[in-house]
Amino acid sequence: MATPLQVLKSYYGYPAFRPMQEEIINSVLRRKDSLVLMPTGGGKSVCFQIPALMMEGTAVVVSPLISLMKDQVETLKANGIPAETLNSGNSEEVNQMVHRRCEQGKVKLLYISPERLMGEIPWMVQSLDISLFAIDEAHCISQWGHDFRPEYIQLGVLHERFPMVPVIALTATADKLTKADIVERLHLRDPQIFISSFDRPNLSLDVKRGYSSGEKLRTILNIIKRHPHESGIIYCLSRKITDKLAGRLREKGVSAGAYHAGLSMEERNQVQEAFVNDRIDVVVATIAFGMGIDKSNVRFVIHYNLPKSIESFYQEIGRGGRDGLPTETLLFFNVQDLITLRSFADSSGQQEINHEKLNRMQEYAEAQVCRRRILLNYFGETSERDCGNCDVCNTPPRRFNGTVLVQKALSAIMRAKEQIGFTLTAEILRGSLTPEVAARGYQSLKTFGAGRDISSRDWQDYLLQMLQMGFIEIAYNEDRHLKVTPLGKDVLFGRKQAELAFVVREDLRKGKRSKAAGDKPLEPSASSASSGKAENPELYERLRKLRRQIADEKDWPAYVIMSDKTLHILAAEQPVTLEAFGKIFGIGEHKRDSYGKQFIEAIKEFNAR
Ligand code: ADP
Ligand code: ZN
Numbered sequence: 001m002a003t004p005l006q007v008l009k010s011y012y013g014y015p016a017f018r019p020m021q022e023e024i025i026n027s028v029l030r031r032k033d034s035l036v037l038m039p040t041g042g043g044k045s046v047c048f049q050i051p052a053l054m055m056e057g058t059a060v061v062v063s064p065l066i067s068l069m070k071d072q073v074e075t076l077k078a079n080g081i082p083a084e085t086l087n088s089g090n091s092e093e094v095n096q097m098v099h100r101r102c103e104q105g106k107v108k109l110l111y112i113s114p115e116r117l118m119g120e121i122p123w124m125v126q127s128l129d130i131s132l133f134a135i136d137e138a139h140c141i142s143q144w145g146h147d148f149r150p151e152y153i154q155l156g157v158l159h160e161r162f163p164m165v166p167v168i169a170l171t172a173t174a175d176k177l178t179k180a181d182i183v184e185r186l187h188l189r190d191p192q193i194f195i196s197s198f199d200r201p202n203l204s205l206d207v208k209r210g211y212s213s214g215e216k217l218r219t220i221l222n223i224i225k226r227h228p229h230e231s232g233i234i235y236c237l238s239r240k241i242t243d244k245l246a247g248r249l250r251e252k253g254v255s256a257g258a259y260h261a262g263l264s265m266e267e268r269n270q271v272q273e274a275f276v277n278d279r280i281d282v283v284v285a286t287i288a289f290g291m292g293i294d295k296s297n298v299r300f301v302i303h304y305n306l307p308k309s310i311e312s313f314y315q316e317i318g319r320g321g322r323d324g325l326p327t328e329t330l331l332f333f334n335v336q337d338l339i340t341l342r343s344f345a346d347s348s349g350q351q352e353i354n355h356e357k358l359n360r361m362q363e364y365a366e367a368q369v370c371r372r373r374i375l376l377n378y379f380g381e382t383s384e385r386d387c388g389n390c391d392v393c394n395t396p397p398r399r400f401n402g403t404v405l406v407q408k409a410l411s412a413i414m415r416a417k418e419q420i421g422f423t424l425t426a427e428i429l430r431g432s433l434t435p436e437v438a439a440r441g442y443q444s445l446k447t448f449g450a451g452r453d454i455s456s457r458d459w460q461d462y463l464l465q466m467l468q469m470g471f472i473e474i475a476y477n478e479d480r481h482l483k484v485t486p487l488g489k490d491v492l493f494g495r496k497q498a499e500l501a502f503v504v505r506e507d508l509r510k511g512k513r514s515k516a517a518g519d520k521p522l523e524p525s526a527s528s529a530s531s532g533k534a535e536n537p538e539l540y541e542r543l544r545k546l547r548r549q550i551a552d553e554k555d556w557p558a559y560v561i562m563s564d565k566t567l568h569i570l571a572a573e574q575p576v577t578l579e580a581f582g583k584i585f586g587i588g589e590h591k592r593d594s595y596g597k598q599f600i601e602a603i604k605e606f607n608a609r
Contacts, residue, residue: 002054020194025046029051033191035138035170035191036171036194037179039198040172040315041321055132057129057130058129059108059110062114062117068294071557072294075560081590082108084102084109115151133165133166133167135167137171138182142177142182143181159189198314201387203328205375206330206390208331209334209365209461209464210333210335224249232282233289233301234283234304235285235287237337237340242259242284255280256282257282259284259285276557287316296559300327300328301327306337308344308358317329325564325568335460342355346476364378368392370392371390397501403498406491406492408429409425411492412428414484420442420482422460426456428445431443466498471484471485471498472485543599546598562595569586576603
């Protein structure tokens with residue numbers, strides 16, 4: 001009998017397991033219950049798919065979203081694995097055909113929605129030889145989790161009805177409470193619990209703070225320019241911002257769609273499908289987007305506004321780079337977002353928890369140490385080394401003695417009787433006679449104009465740093481006025497010194513190539529994955545077209561036919577025999593036999609030009 005590794009190679013064309021996959025597969029093969037925690041894109045699917053292929057009978061996979069099931073079934077079929085789905089989107093005819101094929105033992109994996117499952121149990125008991133149950137997105141069973149699905153509760157009966165069938169539960173998000181809840185509600189028996197690292201080293205991390213909307217737009221356009229014809233997601237806080245930004249991008253010639261809860265289901269599905277099938281490059285979305293898609297070639301994820309928690313943030317950036325290739329993530333952070341989110345938290349049912357989550361998000365955005373270490377630490381992992389793939393690692397902040405500067409700002413705040421917020425403080429320091437300054441008579445303050453030499457934007461940044469260092473705080477219940485803390489008073493009266501970090505700004509003027517570290521072009525993607533041969537970009541384009549053509553014929557997303565990574569390697573290695581083609585990363589036997597000829601022909605033709 002084949003080993004799990006042989007199955008991985010022959011069906012998926014991958015040379016090796018990722019950490020933990022093999023242990024998990026072996027545990028399922030021993031018919032033990034398991035709980036698997038792995039980050040989004042970590043590779044959970046093969047953990048139940050390979051046992052399904054190796055065991056007698058049909059594996060039943062419960063998954064919460066029809067689009068996810070569809071995606072997974074297409075991916076399996078593209079690898080020559082017989083898989084089907086039973087869901088409310090199917091016609092009665094299709095569902096009957098699926099039943100029959102299952103009864104004949106022709107289906108190795110059957111995907112099913114939780115609400116459908118209950119009705120199918122009698123049929124399963126009577127006619128189906130079940131190898132295992134896989135419960136995907138298992139956190140949906142817990143009320144503690146963030147997307148509780150009442151239908152999941154019923155899954156508790158599975159063990160009772162099918163006492164001999166092992167259950168494997170998988171999720172990317174589970175804190176301690178949720179974890180215990182999953183085990184209890186699914187009645188898992190002495191389960192093996194597998195917790196893999198949550199690190200996603202191919203995602204770069206970058207934070208830009210205090211950017212105006214014009215600067216955000218230019219930064220975004222720069223990123224898009226670095227990724228021609230590639231996919232990206234931009235998350236925004238509100239529908240209004242989403243629509244506006246999508247419109248601005250389209251004006252600039254970007255193929256972009258908007259996605260939010262204000263659109264009809266049909267409009268949303270259209271945008272999602274166009275994105276999945278590479279007909280539009282960029283989706284600007286509220287958090288409503290992304291849950292139902294497995295698209296592996298998302299090359300950048302941008303947060304236009306601050307997310308409300310690290311959990312949401314990590315899940316959202318996790319939708320990038322599932323294929324393991326370098327992927328950019330960028331978070332814009334400014335005080336206005338923080339204020340908006342604070343008021344959301346105030347009016348939410350769980351004030352305390354939500355403020356606490358926001359605090360942690362804010363700490364991340366303001367951090368001056370390796371950002372990945374903060375994230376991993378948040379998820380209960382410690383890492384001993386700086387990552388080398390975040391903005392703090394790449395451009396460590398340089399500091400100077402900012403005592404005088406801080407004193408000027410604190411003195412302005414004190415003289416205005418702590419009745420001013422960020423903007424007014426900066427205006428007073430700059431000596432700008434704005435209507436508000438004039439109305440309140442602040443032009444006669446002694447500190448008026450004391451910081452003329454520093455731009456208003458830099459003042460905003462220094463004020464933010466002062467907030468971070470605890471010299472000032474925002475009185476959220478008093479019109480968000482700034483208050484000087486006891487620590488701040490120590491600096492103001494010369495009892496303590498204050499260090500500030502230089503404000504580094506990219507040159508965002510039009511037409512100028514920015515030289516900031518985050519703007520380095522990513523290394524050619526193939527070099528790290530193949531024998532080191534350089535990729536031919538023209539050939540890559542040619543092969544991409546071929547992939548598109550094949551995908552259109554099948555009505556499948558292009559990445560189901562072949563991942564971007566595989567395509568990059570093909571454009572570097574340029575195999576011209578079926579044998580060499582079959583050795584390429586991501587090409588299993590089925591893909592070799594189905595598409596090998598066409599790709600080899602295209603490569604030969606290209607080289608004969
Ligand atoms: P998850 O469900 O954990 O979010 P997936 O199961 O969709 O992640 O896997 C993410 C991507 O990684 C998929 O494209 C999958 O084919 C790929 N993958 C999984 N295991 C391996 C492996 N051992 N080697 C290379 N790629 C893998
Ligand atoms: Zn780092």
